[in-house]
Amino acid sequence: MSDEDQTQKQPSLEAHQTFWRRAVFSTDHKVIGRQFLWLGLVFLAVAGTLAMLIRWQLAHPGAPVPVVGGLLFPATGGVVSPAAYTALFTMHGTIMIFFALTPILIGGFGNFCLPLLIGARDMAFPVLNMLSFWTMFVATAILTASFFTPLGPPAAGWTSYPTLSTAVGAPGVAQTLWVLAIYLNGASSVMGAVNYITTVIRFRAPGMTFFRMPLTVWELWLASILNALFVPVLAAGAVLLFFDRVFGTRFFIAGSAIKPGGDPVLYQHLFWIFGHPEVYILILPAWGIAGDLLSFFSRKPAYGYKVTVGALIAIVVLSGVVYGHHMFVTGMSPLLGEGFMVLTMLISVPSVILGVGWLGTVWRGSIRLTTPMLFALGLVTVFGLGGFTGLFLADVLSDVYLHDTFFVVGHFHLTMSAAVLLGAFAAIYFWFPKMFGRMMNEALGKLHFALTLVTVIVTFGLQLVLGYAGMQRRLVDPSAYAFLRPLMPLNRVVSQAAFVMGAAQVLFVVNFFYSLFRGPKASANPWQVGTLDWTVPSPPPHHNFDDIPRVFVGPHELGNPAVKAARGVDFQRQDEEPPA
Amino acid sequence: MTFAVALTLFPALPRDASAQGHGIDAVLGYLTITTAVAFGVMLLILLVALALHRGRDRVAHYTHGTRPRDRVAAIVAGAAVLFGIDAVAVVRSASALRSGFWRYPDGDPRAYRVEVTAQQWAWNFRYPGADGVFNTPDDVVTLNELRVPVGRPVYLQLTSKDVVHSFYLPNFRTKIDAIPGTVTRLWFEPKETGTFEIACAQHCGAWHYKMRAELTALTEDELGRWQGRAAADAALRYDAADREAHDGWPWMPAP
Numbered sequence: 001m002s003d004e005d006q007t008q009k010q011p012s013l014e015a016h017q018t019f020w021r022r023a024v025f026s027t028d029h030k031v032i033g034r035q036f037l038w039l040g041l042v043f044l045a046v047a048g049t050l051a052m053l054i055r056w057q058l059a060h061p062g063a064p065v066p067v068v069g070g071l072l073f074p075a076t077g078g079v080v081s082p083a084a085y086t087a088l089f090t091m092h093g094t095i096m097i098f099f100a101l102t103p104i105l106i107g108g109f110g111n112f113c114l115p116l117l118i119g120a121r122d123m124a125f126p127v128l129n130m131l132s133f134w135t136m137f138v139a140t141a142i143l144t145a146s147f148f149t150p151l152g153p154p155a156a157g158w159t160s161y162p163t164l165s166t167a168v169g170a171p172g173v174a175q176t177l178w179v180l181a182i183y184l185n186g187a188s189s190v191m192g193a194v195n196y197i198t199t200v201i202r203f204r205a206p207g208m209t210f211f212r213m214p215l216t217v218w219e220l221w222l223a224s225i226l227n228a229l230f231v232p233v234l235a236a237g238a239v240l241l242f243f244d245r246v247f248g249t250r251f252f253i254a255g256s257a258i259k260p261g262g263d264p265v266l267y268q269h270l271f272w273i274f275g276h277p278e279v280y281i282l283i284l285p286a287w288g289i290a291g292d293l294l295s296f297f298s299r300k301p302a303y304g305y306k307v308t309v310g311a312l313i314a315i316v317v318l319s320g321v322v323y324g325h326h327m328f329v330t331g332m333s334p335l336l337g338e339g340f341m342v343l344t345m346l347i348s349v350p351s352v353i354l355g356v357g358w359l360g361t362v363w364r365g366s367i368r369l370t371t372p373m374l375f376a377l378g379l380v381t382v383f384g385l386g387g388f389t390g391l392f393l394a395d396v397l398s399d400v401y402l403h404d405t406f407f408v409v410g411h412f413h414l415t416m417s418a419a420v421l422l423g424a425f426a427a428i429y430f431w432f433p434k435m436f437g438r439m440m441n442e443a444l445g446k447l448h449f450a451l452t453l454v455t456v457i458v459t460f461g462l463q464l465v466l467g468y469a470g471m472q473r474r475l476v477d478p479s480a481y482a483f484l485r486p487l488m489p490l491n492r493v494v495s496q497a498a499f500v501m502g503a504a505q506v507l508f509v510v511n512f513f514y515s516l517f518r519g520p521k522a523s524a525n526p527w528q529v530g531t532l533d534w535t536v537p538s539p540p541p542h543h544n545f546d547d548i549p550r551v552f553v554g555p556h557e558l559g560n561p562a563v564k565a566a567r568g569v570d571f572q573r574q575d576e577e578p579p580a
Numbered sequence: 581m582t583f584a585v586a587l588t589l590f591p592a593l594p595r596d597a598s599a600q601g602h603g604i605d606a607v608l609g610y611l612t613i614t615t616a617v618a619f620g621v622m623l624l625i626l627l628v629a630l631a632l633h634r635g636r637d638r639v640a641h642y643t644h645g646t647r648p649r650d651r652v653a654a655i656v657a658g659a660a661v662l663f664g665i666d667a668v669a670v671v672r673s674a675s676a677l678r679s680g681f682w683r684y685p686d687g688d689p690r691a692y693r694v695e696v697t698a699q700q701w702a703w704n705f706r707y708p709g710a711d712g713v714f715n716t717p718d719d720v721v722t723l724n725e726l727r728v729p730v731g732r733p734v735y736l737q738l739t740s741k742d743v744v745h746s747f748y749l750p751n752f753r754t755k756i757d758a759i760p761g762t763v764t765r766l767w768f769e770p771k772e773t774g775t776f777e778i779a780c781a782q783h784c785g786a787w788h789y790k791m792r793a794e795l796t797a798l799t800e801d802e803l804g805r806w807q808g809r810a811a812a813d814a815a816l817r818y819d820a821a822d823r824e825a826h827d828g829w830p831w832m833p834a835p
Binding site for chain 1: 592593594603604607608611615618619622623625626629630633634635636638639640641642643644645646650651653654657658660661662665666669670672673674676677678681682700742743744746748750751753754755756757759760761762764765777779780781782783784785786787788789790792
């Protein structure tokens with residue numbers, strides 16, 4: 001594509017002048033990215049607080065929650081009732097997945113970084129981009145409203161299986177609001193996905209071939225493809241569930257006992273056809289960020305970049321055909337069970353190749369342990385631990401025992417929550433200077449990292465142990481079972497680690513706000529790397545690039561002796577011609 | 581206290597009381613050891629790199645990782661996991677599943693059959709009585725108490741009255757969902773007498789955690805004596821007009 005084509009496609013528009021169009025209903029991808037980031041961070045705090053309440057109850061079943069208990073649960077004198085507990089874990093999961101991690105990584109950093117990284121002035125569809133954020137905003141408003149309904153918040157789990165989530169098990173308006181919020185959240189995701197896919201295909205700067213894109217762009221793009229393909233499947237399930245709840249249809253409501261009717265298991269299929277790709281939608285951007293950062297802060301190119309991209313594509317394809325492992329104990333036929341077991345196990349191969357790429361990148365590097373790098377290394381460690389435990393759940397035989405135990409909870413928290421969260425922190429510490437024009441505090445950042453990493457491993461690692469010993473998920477009081485009573489001390493240890501983890505996030509909040517106003521001014525390229533986002537001022541001007549850049553090299557050209565000899569720096573800007 | 585915590589840190593499986601459980605425990609053990617080794621190798625490489633290849637004064641080794649030996653490293657790591665962990669686990673598990681979890685004792689005259697109806701928040705167990713036919717007046721029904729013989733396959737068919745539940749036997753390493761509108765199946769064989777816990781594993785509402793029942797494995801003599809008493813009780817309690825109580829179904833043939 002010629003330079004003229006790109007300049008024609010991306011005219012240099014005037015910046016909006018009014019406050020409303022500039023800061024609220026903006027179509028600028030950088031503003032929208034920051035809006036998603038704020039929204040995600042607020043809900044991360046909400047969902048994290050819910051997790052603290054869950055952990056309090058599991059450590060001290062029946063004891064009133066200290067300090068805030070009387071305020072939150074006045075009817076029970078501050079004690080988490082069984083009904084309140086089910087609402088806590090339902091809203092914790094729902095908010096973390098759909099309203100915290102997705103907005104931060106895909107909405108926030110996807111929006112902010114994608115055009116900058118490929119040399120575009122904005123997204124392909126700026127108005128759709130704005131609509132995507134405001135649809136998400138309405139979804140969060142509806143979900144927030146569901147907390148304050150007469151019969152209490154939604155409580156059917158983040159998976160909301162029928163018939164528990166139909167009028168049979170969840171009367172009241174809260175669950176209906178949950179369904180609406182999920183539907184609108186999905187609509188927002190699909191709008192974003194269409195935009196990202198198109199932007200990457202059409203708006204790459206001249207010379208920015210697919211194999212010169214940063215891994216962050218590759219993985220945002222692949223996550224967007226999964227979003228566009230699979231979120232509509234969840235939406236279909238949500239619509240049918242909405243009909244069952246509101247219009248009295250019986251898509252998922254069976255006749256009583258063995259009499260004919262709808263099929264609750266149909267929803268499980270729809271949910272997991274979406275749900276398994278969803279975990280990759282969450283982790284892919286985090287992997288991408290880690291892949292780039294490992295290269296940047298080892299001062300050497302990403303190891304086996306093309307092989308890594310190939311492995312990613314293999315994972316994306318496989319992620320669409322393995323969902324059945326979530327349903328091994330629904331009475332699935334042996335043929336299907338064995339098929340899903342083999343397909344799921346196969347994901348380990350491209351995943352290991354991805355890991356080889358990470359290790360090969362840091363190996364013999366000149367490693368700089370900056371805060372973003374530490375979080376990227378933390379992601380690799382935590383994802384490694386979580387990833388290998390996935391094999392236990394891919395295997396039908398061990399899954400039949402481990403299904404619905406804390407082993408599953410530990411596994412998915414390590415992989416798609418803790419690893420994603422560490423990736424999100426890496427992204428925040430790394431792009432904060434570009435977003436807000438100021439540096440974050442490194443010492444506070446490192447302390448935040450150390451406390452977070454240790455507590456993440458203790459909390460979720462010990463959850464694996466609890467599950468291995470047979471403890472089911474979602475029990476308000478595990479000591480109701482004799483075989484779980486010996487595990488109560490371990491539950492308390494998990495909770496104590498989780499409390500420290502929660503407290504450690506205060507360091508991040510302090511660092512974030514202090515740096516926002518008082519941090520040292522950031523230069524255009526504080527990390528000394530060559531991708532296009534760091535070739536423009538911090539923060540970037542309204543149009544990102546006064547002239548659409550021309551790209552000559554890949555994103556990870558660090559440590560090249562020829563560049564060092566010619567220019568005296570150890571990195572090569574993507575928009576500079578390499579030395580002869 | 582510290583000692584108690586250290587003890588519980590050891591990933592102890594519940595006592596195995598089933599004839600099939602050792603196969604599952606063996607695969608769990610294999611996966612634990614092999615994944616621990618794989619993760620350990622990964623961590624070791626990472627830590628060595630962090631210890632030795634750190635610092636501003638080092639010159640990074642400039643490579644894109646596209647040399648033949650880099651390809652070999654990726655292939656070796658991939659193959660190690662594919663053949664060392666995945667293939668072994670799949671083969672062992674498939675064979676254990678085919679001779680266990682999935683080999684329902686349909687033709688086995690020794691099989692001890694029970695119908696299980698789950699409801700919020702209890703388990704109903706229906707035994708066929710002397711005639712061996714379900715949903716007849718001589719059926720014995722118990723609540724949250726399942727009595728089975730030792731040394732014979734116990735064959736359950738399950739459904740639910742309201743929401744999805746999951747029938748979970750930690751000591752027998754098995755579970756199956758109980759789903760409204762569907763009949764699912766599960767079998768296991770107790771190898772020792774005793775009382776074991778039955779748990780609900782699927783979130784089924786606020787009192788999910790109280791959906792606990794007990795399985796008692798008895799010798800044939802003990803079971804026979806209980807069946808005699810239970811049949812007499814059942815005859816006394818049977819009420820043809822109480823339609824709610826007739827939640828059994830004709831035993832489903834193998835699909």
